[in-house]
Amino acid sequence: MxxxxxxxxxxxxxxxxxxxxxxxxxxxxxxxxxxxxxxxxxxxxxxxxxxxxxxxxxxxxxxxxxxxxxxxxxxxxxxxxxxxxxxxxxxxxxxxxxxxxxxxxxxxxxxxxxxxxxxxxxxxxxxxxxxxxxxxxxxxxxxxxxxxxxxxxxxxxxLPKREVRSGFGEVIKHAFIKDENLYYFLKENREALLNLDPNLMEDLVYRAVSIKTEVVEGDPLEKGERKKLNFGHTIGHAIENNSDLTHGEAISVGMNLACRISQDLCELSEDNTKKVNNLLNDFGLPLQHDVSAETINQYLIKDKKKNRSTIDFILLKKIGEATIVTIPIEELKTMVIGLCANPKSAL
Ligand SMILES: [Zn+2]
Missing domain, CATH: 3.40.50.1970 (Rossmann fold)
Structure with missing residues (x-):
């Protein structure tokens, strides 16, 4: 313990x-x-x-x-x-x-x-x-x-298998925003983890909880650093609310979309985006969705993390390092329209 x-x-x-x-x-x-x-x-x-x-x-x-x-x-x-x-x-x-x-x-x-x-x-x-x-x-x-x-x-x-996969979506998020070693741990132990090997699961939960704890301790009221835990969540919540996807599945799609935005706005490499997508795929998580850009954008306007005309969006610089970028909501809406019109580039 x-x-x-x-x-x-x-x-x-x-x-x-x-x-x-x-x-x-x-x-x-x-x-x-x-x-x-x-x-x-x-x-x-x-x-x-x-x-x-x-x-x-x-x-x-x-x-x-x-x-x-x-x-x-x-x-x-x-x-x-x-x-x-x-x-x-x-x-x-x-x-x-x-x-x-x-x-x-x-x-x-x-x-x-x-x-x-x-x-x-x-x-x-x-x-x-x-x-x-x-x-x-x-x-x-x-x-x-x-x-x-x-x-x-x-x-x-x-737990039902689908719920387990959904949980892995959240664990994988911790690796992407904060811990490259956790990324390799997930990649290397994929099969045993999906079979819920108790020792590996204890280790995995401990590592993910430690990352979250460290972030939360530094920012208990979500004024700065803690916002990074929302990686994949802004668009992910919009998708979760308007589809049959579970939370983990929806944020998996949200992380893929956030990576594509990161390629444009903070020079995330295409290779890193591929690694993100492959790991999500390996854990049985989806990258695609069928929610319209219009529906997503309507939801974004109501998002509670929005302050006035901008939204604090979490982007990746590389695997293991996230950054908070303030994006005008109108600009984000245009990007969402572009991403939804071109889903193939997700893979
Ligand atoms: Zn979440």
Whole structure:
């Protein structure tokens, strides 16, 4: 087991710890477990040890209605300011649990057992939580770190293959923006990683979490450096919201498009773009999409990271090094039209 402690946020991440050792980390408080239907189905014996609340699966449940229902149940069962919320699940459960814990009675302590690859490397780290507002993703939420996150590789075994691939999209992103060695590690161990070899997965999650932690520690409120974690996400979110692609799949497409923009705006070499695309391909992630430029552009206008007439866009200089470039939104829209009109150059 490897521990990462984020000093400033007083938050610890235990990578490779068994979820069955949870009691070591729980404070002496009344604990309520929040999970989704899937987790309940797979781990009901564990869940039933707690006072538990089950929410629906899927992004469609990441809304006010779910938050209200959870708060109603917490009140019915006598939760108070001294209660502790434990989220067990992927990014959706973490986001909702963290958000409820942030607003219920002005804030409760909370922790997570992270069950998906995506949430182990991304959603649980850094203290962002939130819900969607209509079609707009994560429009309402807070920065509020959990007390702990348990990342148990054993939990990944029960994930559907597509969800695993989606998680790799986020891990690969960390390599591209910050760590060339991680890029080689992924390339060399592709097969064992896709088979979820527990030791390699522990190593991989630890490396990705370490990168994210380092970035987040330097910039807890996403004013500068942390924006780099949004590589592939600006256009990726637009695609995710308007297609059947998962988050990891959509940001894979978004990273490919961002690389092509990087070739124009910051001299990323064509060879590096090919390496990016090949690695994404090797992990079964898509590079193409069928969302129209118009739909993407409409979404970009509403993107919360936009300030006035420009957008902070993350580009690659080379594999392992990202940069933040402020692009006029009109210019970006023109580039999106060009990229969508010429999808073949993606490969
Ligand atoms: Zn993401």
């Amino acid at each position: 490897k521990t990462i402690h984020i000093e400033k946020q007083n938050s610890s991440i235990y990578v490779g710890e068994s979820y069955l050792n949870l009691s070591k980390y729980l404070p002496e408080k009344k604990c309520f477990l929040i999970c989704d239907e899937n987790i309940y189905k797979h781990y009901s014996d564990f869940v039933k040890q707690f006072d538990y609340i089950v929410m629906g699966c899927g992004e469609g449940n990441k809304n006010w209605l779910t938050v209200e229902k959870i708060i109603e149940q917490l009140l019915d069962r006598g939760a108070d300011r001294n209660s502790f919320l434990l989220g067990m699940g992927g990014g959706l459960v973490s986001d909702v649990t963290g958000f409820v814990a942030s607003i219920f009675m002005r804030g409760l302590e909370f922790g997570f057992i992270s069950t998906s690859l995506l949430s182990q490397v991304d959603a649980s780290v850094g203290g962002k939580n939130g819900i969607n507002f209509g079609k707009l993703k994560n429009m309402i939420g807070r920065f509020n770190p959990p007390r702990f996150v348990i990342c148990d590789p054993v939990l990944l075994q029960s």
